[in-house]
Structures are given as structure tokens and as C-alpha cells.
Amino acid sequence: MSAAIRIEALLRELAPQVLAALLRRYGGFDACEDAVQEALLSAAQQWPVDGVPDNPIGWLVRVAFRRRTELWRSDTARRRREEAVAAQSPPEPESEVEVDDTLTLLLLCCHPSLTLASQVALTLRAVGGLDTAEIARAFLVPESTIGQRISRAKQRIKESGAGFQMPPPDELPGRVVAVLHVLYLIFNEGYTASSGTALHRVDLTGEAIRLMRQLHERLPDDGEVAGLLALMLLTDARRPARTRPDGSLVPLAEQERERWDTAAIAEGVALVSHALASAPIGPYQLQAAIAAVHDEAARAEDTDWRQILGLYELLHGIAPGPMVTLNRIVAVAMVRGPQAGLRELVGVEAELAGHHRIDAVRAHLLEMAGDQDAARENYRAAARRTLSIPEKRYLESRAARLDR
Amino acid sequence: MKFLILIYSNPKSRAIWETLTDAQQIEFGRSHMALSESLAASGDLIVAEGLADQELARRVSVRDGKTITSDGPFAEVKEYLAGFYLIECESMEGAVEIAARIPDASSGEVEVRPVLDLKAELEM
Numbered sequence: 001m002s003a004a005i006r007i008e009a010l011l012r013e014l015a016p017q018v019l020a021a022l023l024r025r026y027g028g029f030d031a032c033e034d035a036v037q038e039a040l041l042s043a044a045q046q047w048p049v050d051g052v053p054d055n056p057i058g059w060l061v062r063v064a065f066r067r068r069t070e071l072w073r074s075d076t077a078r079r080r081r082e083e084a085v086a087a088q089s090p091p092e093p094e095s096e097v098e099v100d101d102t103l104t105l106l107l108l109c110c111h112p113s114l115t116l117a118s119q120v121a122l123t124l125r126a127v128g129g130l131d132t133a134e135i136a137r138a139f140l141v142p143e144s145t146i147g148q149r150i151s152r153a154k155q156r157i158k159e160s161g162a163g164f165q166m167p168p169p170d171e172l173p174g175r176v177v178a179v180l181h182v183l184y185l186i187f188n189e190g191y192t193a194s195s196g197t198a199l200h201r202v203d204l205t206g207e208a209i210r211l212m213r214q215l216h217e218r219l220p221d222d223g224e225v226a227g228l229l230a231l232m233l234l235t236d237a238r239r240p241a242r243t244r245p246d247g248s249l250v251p252l253a254e255q256e257r258e259r260w261d262t263a264a265i266a267e268g269v270a271l272v273s274h275a276l277a278s279a280p281i282g283p284y285q286l287q288a289a290i291a292a293v294h295d296e297a298a299r300a301e302d303t304d305w306r307q308i309l310g311l312y313e314l315l316h317g318i319a320p321g322p323m324v325t326l327n328r329i330v331a332v333a334m335v336r337g338p339q340a341g342l343r344e345l346v347g348v349e350a351e352l353a354g355h356h357r358i359d360a361v362r363a364h365l366l367e368m369a370g371d372q373d374a375a376r377e378n379y380r381a382a383a384r385r386t387l388s389i390p391e392k393r394y395l396e397s398r399a400a401r402l403d404r
Numbered sequence: 405m406k407f408l409i410l411i412y413s414n415p416k417s418r419a420i421w422e423t424l425t426d427a428q429q430i431e432f433g434r435s436h437m438a439l440s441e442s443l444a445a446s447g448d449l450i451v452a453e454g455l456a457d458q459e460l461a462r463r464v465s466v467r468d469g470k471t472i473t474s475d476g477p478f479a480e481v482k483e484y485l486a487g488f489y490l491i492e493c494e495s496m497e498g499a500v501e502i503a504a505r506i507p508d509a510s511s512g513e514v515e516v517r518p519v520l521d522l523k524a525e526l527e528m
Contacts, residue, residue, distance in 0.1 A: 116494060117447060140522075141406075141450055141492055149447030191523065387405070389520050 015129030020101030023164040035068035113160040118153035223279025233268035234291035237261040253300040283319035305334035338368035356385040406519035407499035413486035417512040454487040
């Protein structure tokens, strides 16, 4: 790792701690967050030249504190409050990091008064330490759009009166669910099949896993937290085999499994096994368990489809949804044959009408059943309906393969 | 997800436009400005533009390495693109709600199209 990359990683690690230190002492999320961003920027410019200070977090807290005071001073309408702030002495850095506030910060960034898009942007900036331009590039939208989302989010937090403190115990589980949803979305957004653009984009998948690890450290007994971290690891483990050099998708059954990341699989399997044995069952744990069954099969034909079907039955019971319904039917076909799957598909057609994956599943089952013409038609219909370019190309190639 | 909202000009919408008073036309423009500003402030807007007159359009094609252009007006064209909003939204339902706030939707209609995504969904 070059010095610049090492410094960047360090800064991203420290960002939430610096922000939390400022917030705990002075409050005012908006001003503190801006000040921390500027402190991070100064560090990114100075440290590669001057070297990393002995107490990096103390350095950042001091610079952010000074910057925050300047921000207050520039606001004439707040002169009186500024005097109060200026009268305070700069914090003693050592005392600022005794309490770990990363969890409180994550919960605040995923506050229920914010839209999902704002929660995502704010989490990446305030907890992930990314700047607005990096987030904008990662989501392929203009910087001004992300900037507006962040400033709107901070405005909303101010209006809602939410303070920098842990929510009451009865609200905590629901608030953690919101954080998990945001981290899941960040992971999903990063799990792009397009390798060519990755060079200039922040690795959102890696970022989601990093933040997820931080959350798991703070809530080690929460089964769903462990479950989502496991799901991310078990899914990301397949990334090296998931795309061809030209960027096209390789379906699970055709991936070169020796290219999977065995260390990530082992970690994910251990996490989900422990969670399932010790915590109340939940949808992320079940999805991770399904991913684990896939990942543990050395060859596609070794996959324990009976177990996968059982897990989908459970998932269908506690967290039903179109994708669960369709994936369960694929498992039915793998266990009892394509005709059984096709019969079940007829039963859910009305319920899932218009869902883009139903044509793809039907095509797959028809191909298994040997009905090439109908399979081709359905692959084509699925290709027309998907919004994903890699999926579109994949479905078109499946249709073309059945052309005589 | 990104959505493109397309505003077409056609004989019907032009006829409606002609019946508007100056004050109404100005109000129409202001409504567009207000909507753009509101969508920008909420972080939903990526870009919105109104297009110049169809007479200023040029058609471009490349044949045998040569660029061929032809000038407007294209009298035979009854319907053409007059403007667009590119927005970011969680669902088609949300995009339709935004489209319904476009002034042109009140007099004629606008079209909402999902933008193709570079990412693929997770397989479970």
C-alpha cells in the first residue's frame, strides 16, 4: 500500500470517531459534520507531506474544532453563541475517544425522518468518511445532487430535534433494522457487474462490509447484524468468478468455483452458523444460510437443493416477497423437477404479474424441461423487461444459445 | 433508480399553448422553474432542460466515415421532444408522482422511462 492510500484508509477509519467526539462535546450535527470534512481534507493534503502525527485523532479533533469555531464566527446572526463556543478551550483529544460512538452516529445517519437516498448519502459521508464527489461518482449522479441530499438530510435532523444519543431501548431494534437496510443498499449498489467503471468508483461493496464489521463489533449478539455481514461476505466471495473479462455475467451454476474467496466463505459460514444457533432467526440470517449452502458446494451439481428449498420455505414464512417466491420455485424445480416448478409458477403468475424476473425463471425452467422454443421466447421477454444492462446481455445470450 | 421524464410537443399541446394568455405562459414557465428548484433542493433532480425550437435541430449520420448533416425544419414531424427531466427515485410510483407535478402533464401528457442500470441484482 502506498503512503497516500494508507493515510486515506486511516482517515476513513477515524472520521466517525472525530465527528462523534465533536458532536458529544458541542452538538450541532450540521456544523460539526462540515468541520470534520474540512479537517479530513487538510489531513489528506498535509500528512503525505509532513508525515502522520503521533496522535492522528487528536490532530483531527483539534483542526475540526478550530474549523467549527470559524464556521460559527462567520455566521453573524450567531455571534452570541459563537462567543460561548470560543470561550471553551480546545478539547483534550485523549479524553475524546474513550467512548465509542460509531453506533450512535450510524443510527443518527439512518434517522427515520430522512429519505432512504439521504440516509445512504449521509452514512457514507459522516460514518464512511467519503467526500461528496466520491459518493456522487459511486452512484453516477452529479455532485450537486449528493450535496443537496446531504444538506437536506442535516436540515431534517435539525428539524426533528434528534440529538446525538442512543435511542431508548424499545426503539433500538427498529432503528438497527433501518441501518441494516441502508448498508444492504450500499452493498447492493456496489455489487456491480461492470468491472470497467470500477477503476474510478469507490468500492461500495468493500465500504458496506467495512461499516458492517464496525456495526457487528458493537452489536456482537444481534443475529441479524451477524447475518447481514455473513450474507455480504458470502456473496462478495463469488465476485472474482461472477464476471468475464468483457464484463458479462456468469450465472452461479457456471462460475469457476476455485476462484471464489475461500477465506471470506469460511468467515461468512462461521458467522451465520453461530448466529443461527444463538439468536432469534431472521431474514438476513436465512439469506446468508442459503448463500452458504451454495458456497459450500464444490461443484454446481453438488448443491444441496433440498436444504436450500427448506431455507426458502422458512424465508417465505417470515419475510415473503416476489424474489423469495421465485427463488423458492427454482429450488422446487431443482428438487422435484422442472415440471413441478412450472406448475407452481402458474399459481403465482397473477400475484407477480409484471415482475421482470418471472419471465427469466419461466425461461430457465422451460429450458430445463427441454422446451427450447418457449424458453427462447421467455428469455427474450425477460431481456426486454429488465433494467439491468448486464442482465439484459445475459438473458439475450441465453436466448441466442437456443437459436437453431 | 434513474428515470427520464420526456415532454413531447405535438399538434394538440401546441394548440393548447396558443390559447394561453401571455400571463399564463409566463406562469407555465415559472411552474417549471419552481419544480426544478424544488426537485434540486430535495436531491431528486439530476438535470432538467427545455429544448430549443425544432427548426434549430440538425440530423447527423455517418456513412463511409463521412459525417452527413441535414437541417431542420422537419415539417413531416408532428411530434418532437420539447424538454426532459432526469430524476433519481426509488420506484416507478415515485417517478410518476413527480411527473404529475410537471405543468405539461396538466394540459397534455408526459412520458416516464426507467433508465438502464449498470449493476445487476444480487442472486440469493
